[in-house]
Amino acid sequence: MIAAVLAQQPYPGFEAPDPAHEFNPTPIWEFTLAGIEFAITRITLINWLAVIVVLGFFIAASRKPKVVPGKLQFAGESVYGFVRGSIARDVIGPEGIKFAPYLATFFVFVFANNVMGIIPFAQVAPTAKFAIPLFLAIIVYVWYIGLGIMRQGFFTYFKNLVYIPGVPWPLHFMLIPIEIFQKLLSRPFTLAVRLFANMFAGHLLLVVFALGGIYMASQPHLTLKLLSPFSFALAIAMAFFELLVQFLQAYVFTLLAATYLQESVSDGH
Template identity: 30%
Template sequence: MIGVSGVGISLAAGSFQVPSVDEFMPPEILFQGTPFALNRIIIVRLIATAVLLLVLGITASRAKLIPGRWQGAVEWLIEFVRDNIVYQIMGELRGRQYVPMITTLFMTIFVFNLCGIIPGLNIAATASITMPLLFAIWAFAQYWIAAAKGKGLGKFLKDELLPSGVPWPIYIILVPMQLLDLVLIRPFSLTIRLFANMISGHILVALCFAATQFFLIDAANKAFIGLGAVTFVGGFIMTLFEAFVAAIQAFIFATLSAVYINMSYPE
């Protein structure tokens, strides 16, 4: 049994077992049977969070008026989220209060996603549905809070569930559909988009490198060595692609969160 990108691959007796989604639900390895039980993904989340807080804390404590390269890179990342996501969608006046939240979402998801290609961690901290769901709930809590402040909760629900200009018999179908969309479909789609992308990417990387080991080491027929070289190159390319996907998924999640919150305002 070997571990590739957080997925267990069995190659006993020359057989090749394809990894499944079930292997992204590892068993508890610390404090089993208690409310504080930890599995591998939770430990990776704790490590990634500690590293992120440590890096940002040290950067802030050593910040200078004329930034060095590292401080400049961190400031550029924060400004990118502020200017190209929050202000672009909400405008500066309204968006200013949401810059800390959206920046936190972007940076946390990005770092959590990158854990899948970091040696020693080898699994994304977003590779189980719990973390993406928590991020989505946070975004939609802000959505409802903004709606309650901007319109009042009653008027907001009336505008969303009973749009003007619709014949009244249509409301019988429209109201439950709109309510389902507000309460379930939007946060669920935000969750699944991140969760599914991270799982599918890691399975592809795992398949490539598992096939590489099988063709180069475990297969009895040495004619498969060429295929092993191909799958190795494919695994390397997929690893680079995973880094790209980690950034893109963080950007998409942060952007959609800002869009949803902005939709709750009166205009």
């Protein structure tokens, strides 16, 4: 990232490039298909790389399973076991075991894309681009609503979703519209924004500390030059903190998906 910034930086003087440019990079390849314009960008390639890494990891981990697992098999089983036990079973219940493979896929895919934000030469998380979290949120949205309709029936499911039993009937005129907005309209948006905003903000913080170090190192004042290593040190420290955030956001996204699924399989109870 720092090398890229220095390459773009005009001299003499210091004019920092727009950090948001990394989220709207210049297309590498553009084409039209069925009248729709498509563009392959650096973020697209990073996203594809994350998919290849995830597929390669699980294929290699499950290729030759043994009773006494090797390191790779143990890592794959640990990731799946974590999602299966801590999310699928604990949130949904015993029936959640059947959803564990799907939830594990969400968790690993989101984390792999998140962690690209601190991987050298990538250093931008595709999930910091709103389109990817929104697409994932729509998948979860269609999944849990479709499952709810299949399990409970169309009218029963939506009744259980927005009707709160035990509430005085006049309050339903206020509560039902709120429940409709919260559970049917805002959920995919808030699910996507939560992931996108954290990844976007984390990347900008890293850029700020890195650019701050470059700025102070480029100034003639000795005090600023002496302070520049501290800015770089903070950028490194923030990278480790960002790794924790990336894991937590993958966990929260998967946990919320499981929570929504629990509503669909619980018959409203």
